[in-house]
Amino acid sequence: MAGRDRIAHLLRQLEKAACRCPAHSNTYHQGAGAAACTVRKTDYAFEMASSNIRYGEGVTREIGMDLQNMGARNVCLMTDKNLSVLPPVKAVLESMAQNGVNYKVYDQVRVEPTDTSFKQAIAFAKNDCFDVYVAVGGGSVIDTCKAANLYASHPEADFLDFVNAPIGKGKPVTGVLKPLIAVPTTAGTGSETTGVAIFDFEELKAKTGIASRALKPTLGMVDSLHTLHMPERVAANSGFDVLCHSLESYTALPYNMRKPCPPNPINRPAYQGSNPISDVWSRHALNVVAKYMKRAVRDPEDLEARSSMHLASVFAGIGFGNAGVHLCHGMSYPIAGNVKTYRAKGYNVDHPVVPHGLSVVLTSPAVFNFTAPMCPERHLEAAEILGADISRVKREDAGPLLADTLRQFLYDLQVEDGLSAVGYTKDDVPDLVKGTIPQERVTKLSPREHTEEDLTHLFEASLKLY
CATH class of the missing domain: 1.20.1090.10 (Dehydroquinate synthase-like - alpha domain)
Structure with a gap:
């Protein structure tokens, strides 16, 4: 009997010391306050995440139908001054007009955005009630639009709340963002696939960013015609x-x-x-x-x-x-x-x-x-x-x-x-x-x-x- 009690005592001790990560414990608790992994120091898993991607020559003309299918009532289209007069933006505007989509244009995105330019785009987004976002441009435009969507969806958040630590607080994104369609016009950043938004933090004279799978565009429309410009x-x-x-x-x-x-x-x-x-x-x-x-x-x-x-x-x-x-x-x-x-x-x-x-x-x-x-x-x-x-x-x-x-x-x-x-x-x-x-x-x-x-x-x- 004493031996059985000793075994039970040892098992309880082992349970208390056991690693709490999901790889090593079926008693792992899902709450945000769960105890950190106490045995395993490195990760044991990875997660595959990416936006939906649609590729095709001239595929941009479908965007109005997509927005209509989403039931979009008020769309925020973000781009920059140079692109606003070029064929990629014109193609998006024509498709939206043909499909009766209501929209507003923000064309003040800064090439190589800063925290100031991010905040200006965020203020534009917060000043209206957009239910879908569309970004037409390179990484600067897509990243700016991600940030605008994030903070408009979290109106009480401080700007540094979601910025990567140690510059920001690096808080996880827990709220739901609005759909975002990205139309890349450069062949480089891959921002149409990722949950990352990069900007220059002017105070430190260095770039940082926001990284969360929640920022991923709903759809990346990769139209090869746009790269010709x-x-x-x-x-x-x-x-x-x-x-x-x-x-x-x-x-x-x-x-x-x-x-x-x-x-x-x-x-x-x-x-x-x-x-x-x-x-x-x-x-x-x-x-x-x-x-x-x-x-x-x-x-x-x-x-x-x-x-x-x-x-x-x-x-x-x-x-x-x-x-x-x-x-x-x-x-x-x-x-x-x-x-x-x-x-x-x-x-x-x-x-x-x-x-x-x-x-x-x-x-x-x-x-x-x-x-x-x-x-x-x-x-x-x-x-x-x-x-x-x-x-x-x-x-x-x-x-x-x-x-x-x-x-x-x-x-x-x-x-x-x-x-x-x-x-x-x-x-x-x-x-x-x-x-x-x-x-x-x-x-x-x-x-x-x-x-x-x-x-x-x-x-x-x-x-x-x-």
Whole structure:
């Protein structure tokens, strides 16, 4: 009898000490106040999430019917000043008019949005009672529209409530948002597939964002005709975003090595680490970039190449939207946020700007040379996809090979010669490092741990590329 009591006592003790995450306990409680995982320190699961995607040449003409099918009574259409007079927006407006859809247009979206421009769009959305949102444009427009939808649906929320920690409070989104249809006009951000909205936080001179699956567009309408209106450098910089989305998500820390194990699935981040599903999308996107990007940049009338890059943006969006990105993106945010006088060619803006894709790709040779020791096979595979001969390459040479392959790719596409070409010097490096440190949402997904000294070396190595 005493032995039986002792066994019962031991079982009770084990139950108290057991891991509370769903992988190890059938007594796991679903409430937000559930105890954190006490045994397992890393996650054990990943979640696949993406918007519905409709692809086709001229598919935009269906949008009025979609809105009618949704029973939309008052639609908010968001775009920017440049796009407002171009065929993509005209096609959307014509379709809505033909189907009797009531709408209002907000065309004040800022290219490379800031917290100020987000708040202006949010105020517009809150000033009316919209039941559906439509975003026509690149990542800046789609991200702005996501934010407007989020805060109009949570009118009592403070702006920093949903902004990623540690800059914001990083609260989970618990309310229901209105439907959002995204019509991407660039082949780069993949924002039509993800629950992420990025902006420049002016106070810190660095980008941050909001990340929640709740922000995902209801539908992404990928119309290949819209990419024909991209100027050459816009096509190039958009494509570099696809390139880095693919490379970073494929080489990101594996999902089952990411900390912490969430106590509740609502706390599992949108960016979860590389996983078997995201790997498929990321790898395929990289193959498409290797085959079509140079053609798409050099010939704006090459519909096959431009439409292929449009799809590659979607593929990479699904990949990184679930796996996440790491150092190239984390380091890009202060590069864009601290811009002084540089204005990229092909962008009709009234303010200095380092386009997102350019700010990301300028550090890519240094970054992948740094991360390669942690997963050399993946870095070698990426180099091979981009055209390198790996038949006689040792694992320890994966980093230098991928870095050299990327430099040649960028040189062929006439990319500026490093950070110095967009206005930065060695004296700016401490500020760039300072702006990278808060980007934990992405930098912690680097497969290789890093210090401030490492970041300093990476920025210094990126001042010149060739």
